[in-house]
Amino acid sequence: MPVGLFVILAVPVIATWMGFRDADRRAATAQVQIIADQASFRMEEYVEARLFLLEVIRRDVEKQGLDRERFVALAESVREELQGFRAINWVDAQGVIQWVSPVDGNEGAIGRNVFEHPAAGPALTLAREARRPAITPPLDLFQGGRAFTGYVPVLNGAGQPRGYVNGVFLLDPLVRDLLAGGVLDQYDLLITDGGELLFGEWPAPGTSESGVQGVSTVKILDRVWNLSVTPRPETALPLNRASSLVFVIGGLALALALAVLLHVVIRNQELRRRTLHERSVLEMRLRHSQKMEAIGLLAGGVAHDFNNVLTAVLGNAALARGATEEKREHYLDNIRDACGRAAQLTGQLLTFSRKQVVTTERLDLSKEVEAQRALIRPLVREDVHLAVSLDDDAGFVEVNPSHVSQVLMNLLVNALDALPHGGEIYVETHLEAVSPRGEAGPWAVLEVRDTGTGMSEEVRARVIEPFYTTKAPGKGTGLGLATVYGIATGANGFLTIDSEPGEGTRVRVWFPQTVPETRTEREVAAETPVAMQGTVLVVEDEDDVREVTARLLRLEDFTLLEARDGTEALELFDGTNEIDVVLTDSVMPRMGGLELLRELRNRGSDAGVIISSGYADNIRPDDLKRLNAVFFAKPFSYTELIEIVRGRLRVRSTAKA
Template sequence: MESGEYGGKLFDALLRCSTEPVLLTLPEGRILRANPAACTLLGRSENELRALGRQGLVVPTPALATLLSERDTHAHARGEVLFRRPDGSSFPTELTSTIVHGHDGEAMTLVVFRDVTEQRRLEAELRSSEVLFRAAFHTLPDAVTLTDQSTGYFEVVNDGARTVTGYEAHEMLGQSSNSLGLWSDDDRAAFVAHLQRDGSVRDFPTHLRRKDGSVIDVVLSARPVVVGGRSLMLTVTRDVSLQRAAERARDDLAAQLLHSQKMEAVGQLAGGIAHDFNNLLTVILSCCELLRERLVEPTERDDLEEIRRAGERAADLTRQLLTFARRQSTRRQRVDLNELVEGSEKMLRRLLGEDLQLAVRAQPALPPISADRAQMEQVVLNLAVNARDAMSAGGHLTLETAAVVLDEAGAAPFPGAAPGAYVRLAVVDDGVGMPRAVQERAFEPFFTTKPVGKGTGLGLATVHGIVAQTDGFIRIESEEGRGTRIEMLFPIVPNATEERVREPSTARDTGRETVLFVEDEPQVREVIARYLRAAGYRVLVASTGRAALEVAARTEHIDLVVSDVVMPEMSGPEMLGHLRAHRPQLRALFISGYPREALHLVGSDTELLWKPFTPSALLTRLRAALDAPRAHV
């Protein structure tokens, strides 16, 4: 067998055995041979393929023209060619065309191709996924970065990194978080320790320093990844500054609410205790006055005077408790805080002594506020005394006044305050300051850090009560070793009205009239009834409002009702209403240990006598009520 014939048979065998589609053609496109794989892929027999040739099988495209030109030039070319199916559709192939020569020297073309339809579909999907990934990658508000684990340099950063860090992408690439100063050393050490321990990090809370120097709250999530054989770190940094600010604001509001509720509860307790003490002190002071009229020995009278003074001091304490509980009666008037501070300056200098320097910084032409002047003087005095005790080694005390207009941010530090116009009073010292724990309890009654016997713990509590009763707001700023600043805000009330002050009566204190005395506290009822009878009055007593109505039903004539305001079953004003339904001209004098509740129940123009009182004070007010014209009853 000649070598040419042998080679031809070998070539035929290779064509039949090849799994790749193969065509043997002439350079101009006529098909000479097609192997089974080619027939199967193209959906035609070898004879059909010979009849069609390249022109009937291949879709003419610029890529085809380029491939043929390159093959003719270099005897070999590779590219993408579209083949037609019998149904007219086309599909892409990756094709290699090589010019070969037969044993007779004739030029032929060996064409090897394969279907790349599925490959192109996957590539298209991959490109689509990549487009979507890039869009998502750069749309994320979080900072997403890839860093080289060996160098720490940023390799890839998204657009969110610019928003979070303030750096442009080109400023970050090739740099590290350390060189940019994004994290503190302590935060970085804690993050790395967490990463080494767990292999990844999720929502690690820390702080990030932005390009402009501002520091924001962020959470970090990180995981090592391998890309192209390189060890990288994928990190997601989320800005949670707004969330943390909202959480802090929520926590502050919750703390303010809790403090307000606690102060209200303590205030209710203090008010209740003060009421009970007022009843007891009324009995003590009344008995002192009764005994003083009987005692003749000077030593005995001296002992009794000590009891009376102790009772008066106790009465002062109950008034402070009532002020803290916002149940003390007030006499509102127009108060110029500049005038009040300047009027107190001389007294304060004597109080502070030579070691302390007092300065007053008053804004001129301060608008007035509506307040009880005596109570505002007590506020200044209490705060000055508190500041003095905090500066045992000397220091500076400053009183500041100013008219301010606060927006929401300015009003926020004052619990309950709304934006608006206020007069601000501040008392500032450079004393020892208060730790946080003391600040949180500073306004509680009886809470004190002073040695035993050096304070009652009611100074700041009384200030808090007066400020609240004046519709004002208060806050403390203090730092240990730096001093304390206490600021108060008071609403500006240009047309504040002054309460009418009743002139004390100069009438005689005894009488023969019939008085109905209604009091639910037995000791008060007994002592006062005895004193009124000794003064010449005919006294009818009742322990409740209903009992008083029964007594009145059996009595033809009553000149005056003296009654407690707050009583079980029926209040004093409610009882008086029933009595006046049948006795319209009946006069009345109310007594109460709950001044604020009493004013609410009976009205500010009604005769009221606050407990504790002495019998002589009661006789004076009782006589004035009896002698007053009917129109004023």
């Protein structure tokens, strides 16, 4: 990983450095090119100046005549005036070298025919035929050594060459004199003529190392020399400056440091991600374990309580078979009470799970609590002091009327159980502007506070779990706070519990405050006189439930129609509005209760509709309100059944009136 990151980070560093290198190379090339152009210009001037002196000798010979002593003296004077001549010679019209100056070192050239020299002959021929100066490429001299030579023709009166002034030029002294000032110490110079080396070495040292080179040409008469200048490795150019090396080393070091740092960061993030994943897996397993524990606790609690109820029902049913009339009534009452306890148990479970359809009203919270004072007073022992403080500003809340009583009773019972040796209980209502969760209100709060034993953090974390209890066996079901929690959340509120061991417990139920409403439909209907007879359609797929419901209603002289599902109910319904009330189950084959209700309303029926169910997961209060129907929870008693049917008859009569 660090190697890959280093490569990624090093690429821009190297790319930037290469950009600098290219810029430096261009700058260095421009600098070297200037030197090459200057050398070319100075070399042309240098050679042309010496050719001019040969022209001076030519004019003297043409004017004064050819004289050996005068020619040699003039040649010596020219050589002393300007350096760079190896010799100045006189070549006759036949191309034979007659005189040389100086003689010393050049004796081998005297008497040699230039036309016979492979390199000098063509230049001499050009001078003869063109009647103008000509120079040779680099050549091997008759007298030994290597140089280039120039020939200036001397013409007679007829315009024919009578001879030639020949200058032999040594290029090394010429170049060194030309590039004085240390240039040759810093640069390698290469001069060629048609592929022949005039100066320097093949190849130019440094060319392959830096790639920087200045190229120019030297034009002398008919000859063109190619000149190249190459900086030596030690030459201080922008290309070779130390800052470039520092930049590369520093950049790569920084890239390496960043690569290591990024590797550490990425590795830490990977370790953190892996740790979070492992923690998430462990938390999921823990939640699953807790859920299974809660399910086991719930199943055990439900089984325990229902088995007790069934034991009571079966036992009393067996006793009722052979009992006298008086005893039979007693046993039947016991069965009814046991069934009531079972209904209360299932109701608490549905309230906790928020799977219960709840009819709500806007109630004054403080007045509802005040109405319960007479009921809760007998529950309080003599060693417990109960203080009630109700604030009218708490205002109205939207809840089911029975739920306020359930909340208060459950919290009061828990508070009493926490005071085995007596103490104090405070029941209060008040208004709060902001909740502990930071949500803006207003909030109407019902608070029950005790000075009892309190709870540990572990217990406090589990108190709302169904059937979780710290009480002795037979002293509690473990559904009290679970029911309070379900009621609070069902009313769009929440529950807070503050407790410490030995410091007592404070439970607050937070309800969103609402505005009061006009008199309820139930209150208006209760004041409206109505005939108690009518036609009731019972729609139920369970034969036993449908049969017993119909029999109970016939006891009150209602006319009964029965259907197994919504489809059969529609077949019985003929649109004449003779059916006053429809009591239908929620979940049935082919067509359920809500679908039946919608179809009845679409057909224009104004019959009062009651939807009954033991588990109403698919029924929403908004749907009931919009379709003018009410919910009736199973199981129900005879009295509750008759009351709700008569209530729908009153509402229907009120609407017609």
